[in-house]
Each structure stands twice: as structure tokens, then as C-alpha cells.
Amino acid sequence: MTSLGVPEIEAGWALFLDLDGTLLDIAPRPDAVVVPAGLTGALAGAAARLGGALAVVSGRARATVDALLAPLTLPGGFGHGAELRDAAGRLGEPGAVPAPPPHWARALEAFAATRPGLLLECKPHGLALHYRAAPDHAAAARAAMAALAAEAARDFELLPAHMAFEIRPRVATKARAVAALMAAPPFRGRRPVFVGDDVTDEDGMAEARRRGGFGLHVGRDFAGDPAEVRAWLARAADARMTEAPLAQS
Known part of the structure; x- marks a missing residue:
């Protein structure tokens, strides 16, 4: 348990992370966000501890998220779940979600x-x-x-x-991303945990709860500070966990 009362990341979790306001500090403009040093390493390390069951679920487009987190190409839901990518890099059906006129x-x-x-x-x-x-x-x-x-x-x-x-x-929700990823390895069979800070993240948190997991809100659980979320991930990346990542079928 952290000093803020948040449980430390466990090996049996499936972790779903919002981007802006959760992993990244909010900037005056969307194109002015700064990716802090060490974030991609912490994400890669935490993902390894979770056997790959770590995803980014963001309102940003997939190409934008990939550019921000390069060289990582994490599984996730992008455009609020409109674009999906699984742990094997496979993309969801491109025509399943409408585009604005x-x-x-x-x-x-x-x-x-x-x-x-x-x-x-x-x-x-x-x-x-x-x-x-x-x-x-x-x-x-x-x-x-x-x-x-x-x-x-x-x-x-x-x-x-x-x-x-x-x-x-309307069909593009963060719950859609959680449900799709939880249906396949390495997420399947794990306890989903969704971390976010905004109204659109509530759908993802609700889906995590529906599947036996829970949600963590940056404002409530991390003192409103994405730096606390990043430190939490870094500890998971660095920790010598006594439990090995769960095998997935």
C-alpha cells in the first residue's frame, strides 16, 4: 500500500491506463505535452511484471499515442476505444466505428x-x-x-x-477497449484495474468493476498528480515481486 492508500501493483492484474492527466501532465495545448524521462521505461518494466497485460486507453489517436510513447507500441484502446490494438499488435476492424462527417x-x-x-x-x-x-x-x-x-x-x-x-x-467507449482486451491473452483471467482522471474514464472503471476489478481516480487516489502515477509504475517496474507473472492460456 502506498502512502496515499493505493495498493501497489500486483502480478495478477490487467492494468489499463489513461494518458493525458494520468500518465502525462495536462498541457496548454494537446501538442505541447511533455513525456517525462523514465516514463517509457517504467511502462515497459511494469508491463513485463504483468506478463504484458498493460494497456493504454486514451482519447488520443493510436498514431499520436505511439509517437508520444515511442519506442513502445502498447496494446490499448485509442480515440476513446474507437481504435483497438491487442497484445499481438492486431488492430480491430477499422470500419466498426463511424467517423464524423x-x-x-x-x-x-x-x-x-x-x-x-x-x-x-x-x-x-x-x-x-x-x-x-x-x-x-x-x-x-x-x-x-x-x-x-x-x-x-x-x-x-x-x-x-x-x-x-x-x-x-456512441459506440467508442473505454469500456469497449477493456472488454475487448480482457477477452484475450495476456489480459484474460486477470483482475482488471483502470486508472484515469476524466469523465470518459468512468466507463473503463465501471467495466473493470463489472469484471471483478476496480478503478483508481487520479484526483481521488493519487492526489491529483500524474507524477504519483508515474512513481507507482516505476516501483512496479523496479520491485522484486515474489509472485511471478501469471501464465496465460
């Missing part, structure tokens, strides 16, 4: 161009409009995003994020 991005680009400080982030299966540098435009940003999402309300929904609003496919 192209005119949505064009409309939001025009909208943001008239309101300095707004930043549009285009993803393969979603759109995020960031207002961290323009908080006075938050209400207008939400209204613009809501109007677009309403055009295809059966397939898409609007979500709040860190100083942003995001449109994502």
Missing part, C-alpha cells in the same frame, strides 16, 4: 478561426474543440459542437473534457 471539421475550423484561442483537434473518429486558451468562448464552443452532434445524434454524442468539448461515436 467531413463537413463538421470544416464548420468547426471556420468557427474557431473567428475566436482566437480556440483549437480544433481532428481525430480519426472524433473532434475536440479546446478552449483552455480562450475560456470566454466555452459556452459558444459547446453550442457549436452540440449543434453538429445533434445532426447525427443516434451515432455521435458530445462530451466534456479537460477545458474542451468532444464529439465521439
Whole structure:
């Protein structure tokens, strides 16, 4: 048990980790995040202790996560679970999740161009409009995003994020990623633990609980500090665990 009351990572877990706000400190812009020295080594070491049962489940696109965590290519769910990759590197069916209509991005680009400080982030299966540098435009940003999402309300929904609003496919949830990965080795048969900090992580935590595991919230369990999460992973990477990683069938 850590000084914060969080259990240390156990060999029988399947660990699912959010990225921004969990492993990485939030930055003023999505492209300004800094990957701290030692993070990729801690992730690789913790994954080895867990027999490979460590995944990143992030709202970011798969290509972006891979670029940030290079040279690692971890299994996970990307775009909130829209893109899936298993431990063998196999990708989920690419056409299973809808992409936003192209005119949505064009409309939001025009909208943001008239309101300095707004930043549009285009993803393969979603759109995020960031207002961290323009908080006075938050209400207008939400209204613009809501109007677009309403055009295809059966397939898409609007979500709040860190100083942003995001449109994502309804089927793309972090629970989807947990369920898919838990169905195959090396995750199958382990106790799922989901670590996150945002509203979109609640789906992943709920799925972990449904499967006999639990969720850890950065704000509640790690004093709101991603550095505490990174230290927790580093201890797992460095520890001489008395229990060997569980064999998977």
C-alpha cells in the first residue's frame, strides 16, 4: 500500500491506463505535452511484471499515442476505444466505428478561426474543440459542437473534457477497449484495474468493476498528480515481486 492508500501493483492484474492527466501532465495545448524521462521505461518494466497485460486507453489517436510513447507500441484502446490494438499488435476492424462527417471539421475550423484561442483537434473518429486558451468562448464552443452532434445524434454524442468539448461515436467507449482486451491473452483471467482522471474514464472503471476489478481516480487516489502515477509504475517496474507473472492460456 502506498502512502496515499493505493495498493501497489500486483502480478495478477490487467492494468489499463489513461494518458493525458494520468500518465502525462495536462498541457496548454494537446501538442505541447511533455513525456517525462523514465516514463517509457517504467511502462515497459511494469508491463513485463504483468506478463504484458498493460494497456493504454486514451482519447488520443493510436498514431499520436505511439509517437508520444515511442519506442513502445502498447496494446490499448485509442480515440476513446474507437481504435483497438491487442497484445499481438492486431488492430480491430477499422470500419466498426463511424467517423464524423467531413463537413463538421470544416464548420468547426471556420468557427474557431473567428475566436482566437480556440483549437480544433481532428481525430480519426472524433473532434475536440479546446478552449483552455480562450475560456470566454466555452459556452459558444459547446453550442457549436452540440449543434453538429445533434445532426447525427443516434451515432455521435458530445462530451466534456479537460477545458474542451468532444464529439465521439456512441459506440467508442473505454469500456469497449477493456472488454475487448480482457477477452484475450495476456489480459484474460486477470483482475482488471483502470486508472484515469476524466469523465470518459468512468466507463473503463465501471467495466473493470463489472469484471471483478476496480478503478483508481487520479484526483481521488493519487492526489491529483500524474507524477504519483508515474512513481507507482516505476516501483512496479523496479520491485522484486515474489509472485511471478501469471501464465496465460
